[in-house]
């Protein structure tokens with residue numbers, strides 16, 4: 001039987017590529033999709049999501065909008081990426097958008113979908129956890145119907161990826177955007193599987209990967225990957241604040257193929273205030289989370305490339 005997945009994302013290039021790849025996995029069934037305006041603007045991210053489902057899915061889905069708000073907003077330049085994906089000719093060939101916008105807001109859509117699904121649901125989150133925290137407050141009964149949460153978020157290294165005034169650089173962005181939401185989910189009994197910077201640092205966007213997709217662009221899905229990853233800066237000489245990694249795609253690939261990575265259980269807490277807000281810290285008093293800390297880089301790129309070829 002196929003694993004039931006609910007996907008909440010925040011409209012970045014790798015979030016939208018993740019949606020595409022989920023639609024191509026035959027081991028999973030997407031039960032719902034929602035979009036939070038964190039590392040994106042909501043309107044283009046909603047359109048892009050609906051068009052990706054139209055083009056690469058089999059219908060039957062709607063997409064819910066979140067009205068969640070940040071504690072620490074993302075930089076505008078990064079949020080613009082959703083406009084570029086939404087405008088790709090591959091997604092606009094038909095001239096229409098069929099996948100509907102859901103009537104309910106994202107957190108209520110999540111709760112409703114989880115409760116309406118007979119089996120337990122795996123939650124896949126590739127943006128902040130705000131909608132899950134709100135769903136748990138609005139409908140605590142969903143907790144026992146959640147199989148696990150797979151989240152791109154956090155790090156236990158010294159260096160996070162937040163380089164902002166009044167911060168010490170120890171946080172990962174998806175936690176930093178809404179640290180209280182992460183702490184709320186840490187307080188629940190949900191099994192948490194974290195794809196943290198430890199592993200995503202091992203999958204930067206590099207030129208050899210781009211060249212590989214370019215060479216085989218006669219495959220529609222690889223052309224789509226190539227177009228999407230043309231929008232963001234690769235790692236060439238050294239990593240900067242804007243260097244792009246395949247953060248969310250690794251998280252999504254982990255759901256489809258757990259053999260790609262290594263996992264270790266760590267007891268942790270989330271800092272919600274001060275210059276380290278959004279930092280995840282290992283401590284014996286913390287709650288257990290399963291941390292993906294290592295990945296077979298070549299096997300990962302092979303896996304996602306083969307999946308995309310199915311389009």
Ligand code: AGV
Nearest residue numbers: 012078126152173174241242243247
């Ligand atoms: O921290 C990684 C998260 C992932 O969910 N996002 C991007 C991925 O979708 C935020 C982010 C960190 N650095 C970035 C980000 C960058 N250089 N460009 C865009 N987004």
Ligand code: CA
Nearest residue numbers: 012015126127
């Ligand atoms: Ca994201």
